[in-house]
Amino acid sequence: EKLMFEIAQENKRMSEPLKQALADVERLHKEREEYERDVQTLQKVKAHLLVGTERLKALQWEHEVLQQRYERAVKERDEL
Secondary structure: OHHHHHHHHHHHHHHHHHHHHHHHHHHHHHHHHHHHHHHHHHHHHHHHHHHHHHHHHHHHHHHHHHHHHHHHHHHHHHHO
């Protein structure tokens, strides 16, 4: 009977740390899921940024070509 009482006391003493550990595990699982979602989102954003950067470079090049054509046209007009 004394052994049963000691076991019951030990169970009571250990139940709160167990609850805390289980809560910590649940919280950490949620944090990991959020982290994984954030990583996926970051990968998508990086891909979009890369596409946007390439598009910007192409447009800048096109702008430079058009600017040079315009300057030549103005020069030819002024020479007439």
